[in-house]
Amino acid sequence: MASLAGLDRRPGFFGREQVRQRVLIWCFLAPSLLIFLAYRILPLLWNLLLSFEEWSPYRPARWAGLDNYQEMLFYDDVFWQAFWNTLIFMASAPVGIAFALGIAVLVDADIRGRDAYRTIVFLSYPLMTVAVGIIWRWMYDERVGLINFVLRALGLIGEPIAFLQSFAWSLPAVIIASIWQILGFYMIVLLSGLQSVPRELYEAAAIDGADAGARFWRITLPLLRPSMFLCFVIGMLNSFTSFDLVYIMTNGGPGHATELLVTYIYKLGFVQTKFDTAAAVTVVLFLLLLALTWAGNRATGGDAGAVERG
Amino acid sequence: MKASPTWPIHLVLILVSAIMLLPFYWVIKTSLTGDNIFAYPPAVIPRNLHLFYYVDVWYFIPFLRYFMNSIIVSGLAVAANVILNAMAGYALTLPFQGKGFVIMLFLSCMMIPFQATIIPAYLITGYLGLLNSHLGLALPLFSTIVCIFVFKASFDAVPRSLIDAARIDGLAEWRIIQKIMLPLSRAAIATNVILAFTWSWNNFLWPLIITRDADLQTLPLGLARFLSYHEDTTGALYAFCIMVLAPGILLFLMAQRDFIHGLTTGATRG
Numbered sequence: 167m168a169s170l171a172g173l174d175r176r177p178g179f180f181g182r183e184q185v186r187q188r189v190l191i192w193c194f195l196a197p198s199l200l201i202f203l204a205y206r207i208l209p210l211l212w213n214l215l216l217s218f219e220e221w222s223p224y225r226p227a228r229w230a231g232l233d234n235y236q237e238m239l240f241y242d243d244v245f246w247q248a249f250w251n252t253l254i255f256m257a258s259a260p261v262g263i264a265f266a267l268g269i270a271v272l273v274d275a276d277i278r279g280r281d282a283y284r285t286i287v288f289l290s291y292p293l294m295t296v297a298v299g300i301i302w303r304w305m306y307d308e309r310v311g312l313i314n315f316v317l318r319a320l321g322l323i324g325e326p327i328a329f330l331q332s333f334a335w336s337l338p339a340v341i342i343a344s345i346w347q348i349l350g351f352y353m354i355v356l357l358s359g360l361q362s363v364p365r366e367l368y369e370a371a372a373i374d375g376a377d378a379g380a381r382f383w384r385i386t387l388p389l390l391r392p393s394m395f396l397c398f399v400i401g402m403l404n405s406f407t408s409f410d411l412v413y414i415m416t417n418g419g420p421g422h423a424t425e426l427l428v429t430y431i432y433k434l435g436f437v438q439t440k441f442d443t444a445a446a447v448t449v450v451l452f453l454l455l456l457a458l459t460w461a462g463n464r465a466t467g468g469d470a471g472a473v474e475r476g
Numbered sequence: 477m478k479a480s481p482t483w484p485i486h487l488v489l490i491l492v493s494a495i496m497l498l499p500f501y502w503v504i505k506t507s508l509t510g511d512n513i514f515a516y517p518p519a520v521i522p523r524n525l526h527l528f529y530y531v532d533v534w535y536f537i538p539f540l541r542y543f544m545n546s547i548i549v550s551g552l553a554v555a556a557n558v559i560l561n562a563m564a565g566y567a568l569t570l571p572f573q574g575k576g577f578v579i580m581l582f583l584s585c586m587m588i589p590f591q592a593t594i595i596p597a598y599l600i601t602g603y604l605g606l607l608n609s610h611l612g613l614a615l616p617l618f619s620t621i622v623c624i625f626v627f628k629a630s631f632d633a634v635p636r637s638l639i640d641a642a643r644i645d646g647l648a649e650w651r652i653i654q655k656i657m658l659p660l661s662r663a664a665i666a667t668n669v670i671l672a673f674t675w676s677w678n679n680f681l682w683p684l685i686i687t688r689d690a691d692l693q694t695l696p697l698g699l700a701r702f703l704s705y706h707e708d709t710t711g712a713l714y715a716f717c718i719m720v721l722a723p724g725i726l727l728f729l730m731a732q733r734d735f736i737h738g739l740t741t742g743a744t745r746g
Contacts, residue, residue, distance in 0.1 A: 187570070190649050194567035195578060197560045198619040204600055205616040206585045209593030216595065272489055277482045285732060286493045292670070292728050294678040296696040297717040300703060301499045304506070304714070310518050312502045346496070407591045410680040414700060428591045435595050436685055445595055452592045459587065 210452070216445035234446035245447060247422045248430040252405060252451075255341060255426060256458065259401030262345040263394065266352030271382075273353070274360045284357070288350030295347065299414030302343040306330050306415075330416050333423045340408075340415050340424050347411070348404050352397045359393030360386065398462045406455060427451045507714035529715035537716065541691065542698035545610070549683075549694055550676040552614040557672035558665060560619045565627025565664075566653050586621045591681065598685050608688050617676045623668040630664035631657050666731045677724060695720050 220230040238245050269287055273280045290298070305312050308328040317323045329339040363386060371381050409428045412418060418425035418433070427447060435444035507529050509522040533539055568579065590597070597616060598607075606612030634657060642652050658665065680696040687693055693701070699720055702713060 187649075188572055191567045191570055191572045194563040194649075198564040198624060199578075199581075201560070201616070201619040202582070202585045202621070205590070205597050206588045206593060209596035209600065210588055212596035212599070213593060269489070269492055272485050275482070275485055277485055279486075283489045283493060285729070286496050288732070289725070289728070290496060292674045292678075292724055293721055294680075294696055294699075294724060296678070296680050296699050297721050300699065300713065300717050301503050304503060304710075305499055312498065312518075315518055346499075349496075403589055406589050409591060410678075410696070413680070414703065431591070431594065432681070432685075436598075441595050448592050448595065452588070455589065455592070456587070 213445045213448050216442055217449050219442055221442045222439055230442065234442050238443060238446050238450070244422050244425060244430060245450075248425040248427045248447075249450070249454075251337060251423075251425055252427045252454070254337065255344070255405040255408065256402050258341045258345065259398060259405060262349055263352050263356075263397045263401060265345070266349050266397070267356050267390075269349070270353045270356035270360055271386075274357060284353070287353050290347050291350040293347070295408075295410035296414055298343070298347055299411045302339075302346075302411075303330065303415055305343075306339055331420055333420055336416055336420060336424045340412055343415065344404065344408055344411055348401065351400065355397050355400070356390065356393050359390045363389045395462060399459060402455060402458055402462070406451060427454075503714045503717055507711060507718050509711075529711040530719065532709075532712045533716045533719060536712075537698065537702060538690075539698070539716070539719065542693055542695045545692055546677055546694040548610050549613045550673050552610065553617040553676035554669055554672045556614070556618040557620060557623060558668050561623040561668055562627050562653055562658060562661075562665075563650075564619070564624045566631055566649075566657060568624070568628045569631045582621045582624060590616065594681065594685060597682075601686055607686050608692060610692065612686055613679075613683055613692070613694070614676060616682060617672065617679065620668075620671060620675070623664075623671055626664050626667050627661065630661040634660050670727065670731055673727065674724060 217234055218230060218232070219227045220233065221227040273283050273287070304310075306314075306329040308314060308326045308331070311326075311329075313329070314323075314326040318326065327335060329335045367385050367389075368381055371385060376384065405426075406428055408426060409432065412424055412426055412429050413432075416424040418429045422430075428451065431444045431447050431451070434440045434447060505522045508525045508527070509519070568575065601607055601612050601615070604612070604615075606615060638656060639652060642656055647655065678696060679694075680700070683692075683694050683697050684700075687697065699716055702716055
């Protein structure tokens with residue numbers, strides 16, 4: 167290989183040097199591998215084991231077979247509520263991606279101040295979600311929130327709506343806040359996808375008489391597939407990991423109207439100390455994520471490898 | 477092609493920008509105003525600006541302690557990330573047996589969200605004796621897969637001949653990283669610093685689980701705690717929010733060019 171070019175000239179040392187190099191490579195990889203082993207892989211396996219046990223911090227573990235799953239799937243209404251809420255949350259990802267695509271196309275245009283627009287749209291993404299949740303609680307406030315104020319000023323509603331206390335409105339309200347925060351990230355990913363589309367393709371299509379709409383649907387969109395897939399994966403991860411936003415805005419309430427699988431896992435595990443049941447819910451969460459990533463990969467043409475080919 | 481007017485684009489983008497910025501405006505206005513917060517209709521243009529709420533937060537909440545805890549945890553995470561990710565990213569640019577396996581392992585780890593591992597992660601941290609400690613708060617964030625690949629992409633772009641020349645001159649591998657790779661990877665480092673910083677700075681679930689002492693709590697926890705205990709002191713709550721958000725916004729505005737560049741080249745090649 168090219169990187170060993172310097173060594174090829176010293177065949178006598180080749181073997182020893184190669185061993186040295188190999189040891190060095192694994193030393194470079196070891197710390198990261200250990201972190202991922204301790205905090206990703208091992209927990210995943212342990213979690214699977216836990217889900218088949220009857221376990222709490224105060225009792226020795228006992229093999230429970232499918233008891234936890236049985237209880238969760240057949241007797242636990244809150245689990246099903248959290249399950250469907252998580253799915254709805256995920257189903258909202260394409261809405262955010264579609265908005266972001268529109269914005270990305272606009273800020274890709276050759277206009278003045280486009281860097282400023284990009285910065286403004288992206289700004290909300292790196293912010294602390296706890297603070298964002300508090301800000302949005304205030305936006306939705308029944309008495310003095312900006313949203314009620316605007317809706318009333320426009321004459322769209324007569325009486326103010328207590329969005330976050332309402333069974334019908336609380337989940338959409340949380341989802342809107344979540345899309346608001348992640349929109350900029352989608353935009354940046356899609357923008358880099360747009361910029362990698364060769365300009366000659368557009369010119370050739372224009373010569374062949376394709377109008378702007380046709381160019382968008384026939385060239386831009388198909389070539390954006392890898393970027394769309396990445397957005398889709400990030401969006402799904404986001405809907406699983408929106409713990410902070412839900413915890414701050416509603417804590418799963420009213421009732422369990424905004425309960426997500428992840429908030430339910432937290433409550434089961436760390437409020438009720440039912441680690442075993444929480445582990446079973448976690449397994450469902452993980453399988454759901456795998457299934458949806460697979461489906462998403464299929465839907466976008468199966469080129470997930472193009473996103474991150476090592 | 478004829479030039480089409482750009483004002484409709486500006487119109488849409490100004491509207492989008494307004495939607496993105498209005499929440500900030502509303503909160504900053506509330507944190508600065510002496511107007512009755514619960515008046516209706518709310519004053520759109522603030523009057524009687526003052527900093528009383530900020531002073532309150534500074535004196536009546538252990539803001540500085542939360543802040544220092546956040547700085548320590550984020551500092552640990554950022555330093556560990558840059559060093560470990562650069563090392564791993566460099567290793568992945570070299571040919572070795574089992575490289576495909578390591579890459580697959582990293583990519584599959586990326587599919588495991590931290591939220592799906594919290595219960596065993598909590599137990600493991602307990603067995604390591606790190607519950608309720610700064611190190612325990614930072615350790616799971618010590619290395620990030622995305623950043624390893626950002627570094628790898630950046631290192632791959634360095635001309636091979638440069639590295640081979642350095643090797644022939646007898647430079648050790650870790651000196652190659654230090655002297656050649658890192659100086660040429662400004663955008664990758666910036667991306668890593670910002671990602672590691674924002675992840676640890678904003679991290680909420682993990683500190684919520686593993687800290688018991690108020691002394692160890694980081695800013696997000698302090699903010700959440702303040703929200704649940706003092707729901708009536710609205711102005712101070714929003715002042716607290718702004719004080720928490722400001723460092724992140726400043727860091728982002730300073731490094732955004734490198735950050736966005738590093739993020740997009742690392743994330744969607746091909």
